[in-house]
Amino acid sequence: MRISCMRTANIRPATSQRKLLLSVIREAKGLLDAKELYRRASERDASISLATVYRNLRFFKEQELINERHFGHTRSCCYEMKRSGEHYHLVCRGCGHVIEFGSPLIHRLVAEIRRKNDFAVTRVELCLEGYCHDCKKEEKPSSKVA
Amino acid sequence: MRISCMRTANIRPATSQRKLLLSVIREAKGLLDAKELYRRASERDASISLATVYRNLRFFKEQELINERHFGHTRSCCYEMKRSGEHYHLVCRGCGHVIEFGSPLIHRLVAEIRRKNDFAVTRVELCLEGYCHDCKKEEKPSSKVA
DNA sequence: GTTGGTGCAAATAGTTTGCATGTGC
DNA sequence: GCACATGCAAACTATTTGCACCAAC
Numbered sequence: 001m002r003i004s005c006m007r008t009a010n011i012r013p014a015t016s017q018r019k020l021l022l023s024v025i026r027e028a029k030g031l032l033d034a035k036e037l038y039r040r041a042s043e044r045d046a047s048i049s050l051a052t053v054y055r056n057l058r059f060f061k062e063q064e065l066i067n068e069r070h071f072g073h074t075r076s077c078c079y080e081m082k083r084s085g086e087h088y089h090l091v092c093r094g095c096g097h098v099i100e101f102g103s104p105l106i107h108r109l110v111a112e113i114r115r116k117n118d119f120a121v122t123r124v125e126l127c128l129e130g131y132c133h134d135c136k137k138e139e140k141p142s143s144k145v146a
Numbered sequence: 147m148r149i150s151c152m153r154t155a156n157i158r159p160a161t162s163q164r165k166l167l168l169s170v171i172r173e174a175k176g177l178l179d180a181k182e183l184y185r186r187a188s189e190r191d192a193s194i195s196l197a198t199v200y201r202n203l204r205f206f207k208e209q210e211l212i213n214e215r216h217f218g219h220t221r222s223c224c225y226e227m228k229r230s231g232e233h234y235h236l237v238c239r240g241c242g243h244v245i246e247f248g249s250p251l252i253h254r255l256v257a258e259i260r261r262k263n264d265f266a267v268t269r270v271e272l273c274l275e276g277y278c279h280d281c282k283k284e285e286k287p288s289s290k291v292a
Numbered sequence: 293g294t295t296g297g298t299g300c301a302a303a304t305a306g307t308t309t310g311c312a313t314g315t316g317c
Numbered sequence: 318g319c320a321c322a323t324g325c326a327a328a329c330t331a332t333t334t335g336c337a338c339c340a341a342c
Binding site: 293294295296297298299300301302303304305306307308309310311312313314315316317 | 318319320321322323324325326327328329330331332333334335336337338339340341342
């Protein structure tokens with residue numbers, strides 16, 4: 001039995017494409033979908049293929065290097081580097097902006113569910129939709145156009 | 147300005163397909179995806195088309211008659227009748243079972259976000275993944291196969 | 293040198309749309 | 318009768334896969 005790679009993720013064959021993709025994801029502020037990742041990676045290595053992007057996204061997910069998120073209104077998944085502090089997302093229906101947030105209440109919620117439902121939670125997907133500060137102003141006072 | 151259909155959803159042209167689809171969704175215990183809805187509707191009206199299913203799902207969504215949910219691990223969306231009590235979902239990674247739950251903590255969470263981020267929440271998507279009571283037993287005692 | 297990653301193109305899955313026809317009100 | 322829903326097939330988007338070739342270790 002291999003005992004390597006238990007805690008630290010290994011980028012086993014560290015191909016140039018793999019390293020490139022990881023740094024694009026790392027350097028991104030926030031979330032990226034496959035197409036956008038492909039676009040940004042292509043700027044640095046024009047020969048990279050979309051299939052490689054998808055294959056590596058799956059690989060990074062398996063290695064638990066990245067998080068995959070899906071927002072109800074889009075068809076594609078979004079990805080971001082896994083970080084220490086857990087956080088969730090607010091998506092503005094006005095400007096499309098994604099705001100990160102965290103709250104200790106979520107911990108309590110998960111603990112409650114664990115207890116009440118006897119359920120071992122491994123992953124929390126929480127996404128709120130609505131209108132951010134700026135977009136609220138435009139939506140509210142006028143007639144109900146939305 | 148039309149003042150109809152403000153509160154009560156209207157199934158405007160109440161075509162037989164539209165009525166059929168709505169009753170299939172209503173009679174379903176839990177969530178359905180488009181294909182499953184199509185399959186069940188086809189049993190009662192073999193000539194119904196998948197395009198009609200999708201068009202009506204969009205229509206019902208606009209009328210706010212149904213909720214659309216998306217779980218990270220599947221590619222398609224799931225739908226269910228909108229009901230009075232808000233509820234969210236636990237998805238078991240072992241058996242695939244979906245458990246509904248609700249918690250007053252979610253209300254508090256939304257209120258907190260509204261206040262802290264000055265964000266008008268219109269929709270909450272919350273889905274927890276993990277292992278249910280039965281599947282936990284098989285996963286836990288043995289070696290970490292997962 | 294072997295294992296496994298890559299590019300390409302084709303395949304697949306889920307969903308949407310154009311168009312001619314049919315149906316509810 | 319008119320507006321709009323439907324069925325069909327084709328289009329489209331996101332993602333996956335088979336295959337020949339290439340790179341990392």
